[in-house]
Amino acid sequence: MEKQIFSSSISPLSIVQMNDVFASYDSKNYVLQNIRMSIQRGTNYAIVGQSGSGKSTLLKLINGMMNPSNGTVKVNYQTPNFHEKSFKKFIAKIGYIPQNLGLVKNTTVLENVMIGALPRLGSFKSFFKIFPDKEIADAYNILKMVGLDDKAERKTYMLSGGERRRVAIARALMQKPDLLLADEIVSELDHVTAIEIMDIISDAQKKFELTSIMVHHDMNLALEYANRVAVIKKGEKILEIGVEGDEIVDFQTGNLTQKEILEQYNESEK
Amino acid sequence: MNQKNNLLVGIVIAVVAVMSFDVGVDPIGFFEGLPNLGIVLKEMTEFEGDHWQTAFWAMLETIEMAFIGTVIGVAIALPLSLLASRNLNSKFVYAPVRALLAAARTFPSILWAILFVIVVGLGPFAGILAITLYTIGFISKLQYESIEAVDNVPVEATSAIGLTKLQLIRYVIIPDSAPHLISQILYMFDYNVRQTSILGIVGAGGIGFYIINYIKFFEYGKAAVFMLVVLATVLVIDWISVKVRDRYIVKSQTGMQIKI
Numbered sequence: 001m002e003k004q005i006f007s008s009s010i011s012p013l014s015i016v017q018m019n020d021v022f023a024s025y026d027s028k029n030y031v032l033q034n035i036r037m038s039i040q041r042g043t044n045y046a047i048v049g050q051s052g053s054g055k056s057t058l059l060k061l062i063n064g065m066m067n068p069s070n071g072t073v074k075v076n077y078q079t080p081n082f083h084e085k086s087f088k089k090f091i092a093k094i095g096y097i098p099q100n101l102g103l104v105k106n107t108t109v110l111e112n113v114m115i116g117a118l119p120r121l122g123s124f125k126s127f128f129k130i131f132p133d134k135e136i137a138d139a140y141n142i143l144k145m146v147g148l149d150d151k152a153e154r155k156t157y158m159l160s161g162g163e164r165r166r167v168a169i170a171r172a173l174m175q176k177p178d179l180l181l182a183d184e185i186v187s188e189l190d191h192v193t194a195i196e197i198m199d200i201i202s203d204a205q206k207k208f209e210l211t212s213i214m215v216h217h218d219m220n221l222a223l224e225y226a227n228r229v230a231v232i233k234k235g236e237k238i239l240e241i242g243v244e245g246d247e248i249v250d251f252q253t254g255n256l257t258q259k260e261i262l263e264q265y266n267e268s269e270k
Numbered sequence: 271m272n273q274k275n276n277l278l279v280g281i282v283i284a285v286v287a288v289m290s291f292d293v294g295v296d297p298i299g300f301f302e303g304l305p306n307l308g309i310v311l312k313e314m315t316e317f318e319g320d321h322w323q324t325a326f327w328a329m330l331e332t333i334e335m336a337f338i339g340t341v342i343g344v345a346i347a348l349p350l351s352l353l354a355s356r357n358l359n360s361k362f363v364y365a366p367v368r369a370l371l372a373a374a375r376t377f378p379s380i381l382w383a384i385l386f387v388i389v390v391g392l393g394p395f396a397g398i399l400a401i402t403l404y405t406i407g408f409i410s411k412l413q414y415e416s417i418e419a420v421d422n423v424p425v426e427a428t429s430a431i432g433l434t435k436l437q438l439i440r441y442v443i444i445p446d447s448a449p450h451l452i453s454q455i456l457y458m459f460d461y462n463v464r465q466t467s468i469l470g471i472v473g474a475g476g477i478g479f480y481i482i483n484y485i486k487f488f489e490y491g492k493a494a495v496f497m498l499v500v501l502a503t504v505l506v507i508d509w510i511s512v513k514v515r516d517r518y519i520v521k522s523q524t525g526m527q528i529k530i
Binding site for chain 2: 063064065088089091092094095096097098100101102103104105106107111114115116118119123126127129175
């Protein structure tokens with residue numbers, strides 16, 4: 001009965017819906033196979049797997065940077081397509097943090113954050129870096145949230161790894177996103193900094209009622225912060241679990257304890 | 271492998287020898303003629319002091335020409351190099367722009383100077399036009415190459431959220447290629463001062479006019495004054511550009527190398 005949840009029927013609440021998706025970079029080897037996924041609004045969704053398992057590709061399918069070779073992807077009920085005007089409008093509200101963050105190193109923190117607002121600002125005024133006062137105030141508020149308001153004028157290349165991630169989060173939040181995609185945002189950080197960064201994201205999620213899809217390497221982190229976790233192995237989704245309180249539910253095999261989930265995950269890593 | 275290399279070196283030497291014979295390279299003539307160089311050098315040391323002032327003003331004119339040419343050339347080259355970048359445009363845009371830029375760069379500025387002397391007459395203006403044109407061709411090549419080398423991750427990340435191309439250029443491409451641009455402009459100015467120094471030979475203004483005329487009339491002492499001023503100026507400009515580069519460029523680039 002639980003299987004119904006991620007069957008191909010389109011749920012009215014789902015923000016991302018994938019049906020039998022195959023993806024490939026060279027039309028020979030599939031990076032993703034047979035992916036079915038339904039992500040409800042307001043979910044903190046985590047995708048966990050080894051490097052090379054296709055996690056990043058999954059995010060690229062969602063924001064339209066890549067097209068599936070088979071199957072359908074629906075984001076906000078539409079097929080991601082950069083040339084479609086209505087999707088372009090929506091894409092401005094998909095906060096996207098790639099694995100290498102994609103910050104412009106030679107400009108200030110504030111300018112990097114303002115990039116998030118650019119899609120909704122006029123091309124002409126923004127070319128001369130003229131911003132409405134409200135947008136600048138918003139940027140400072142967001143910088144305060146991530147704890148960087150005192151470094152707004154600092155050049156980005158001068159920041160530490162943790163601070164750069166805060167800038168990337170601030171840029172994504174500046175998009176006033178409906179959906180936040182983050183690719184291994186804390187993988188290279190030490191544990192304490194990783195927790196700090198995750199807490200910032202978690203606070204932002206509550207404040208802005210965000211749906212988030214985050215790729216993780218660390219299962220423990222995913223279980224702690226997400227309320228749904230999908231495990232990807234060699235391009236296939238092998239497990240999808242819901243986390244509520246301390247109870248974990250596997251939609252494929254029934255109830256499991258956290259310990260069993262971790263064991264199963266560790267097994268899949270081998 | 272080693273034998274192959276030896277063969278290759280042998281072939282190159284043989285080719286140089288054959289070509290030298292073809293164009294009439296004459297080592298004996300060189301050594302026989304060396305005493306003449308001695309005479310020229312001796313006469314050059316007999317400076318004619320009252321020419322320093324003329325030399326100074328002529329050099330100033332040269333620098334002004336080079337400066338105007340560099341600034342206007344760079345201003346025109348920047349938008350053209352954006353059009354010539356393969357990562358920003360379709361083939362139909364960058365291919366013709368590149369062809370145009372290649373044409374501007376094919377001829378040395380002295381040839382352009384001859385052309386512009388015919389167009390606008392003798393004087394510095396013809397020289398400025400020549401320098402501008404050459405600068406456009408040269409710096410836009412350097413610039414579109416550094417634009418194409420811009421880190422792809424920020425470009426992808428910002429395109430993914432729907433930035434327009436103009437915004438992408440303004441907020442990602444230009445900031446990321448700016449350190450190279452400053453370095454290139456300094457180099458170009460340096461190069462243009464040296465180029466402008468000889469444009470006078472074809473009557474396009476600048477200090478070269480004096481040098482070529484004094485040499486023609488065997489007044490090596492006078493020519494030497496002007497040549498020394500050029501040398502001193504080039505050294506000073508070189509020194510200044512090293513300082514500027516240290517101050518602005520090296521700093522930001524070491525910054526960029528910091529790994530997370």
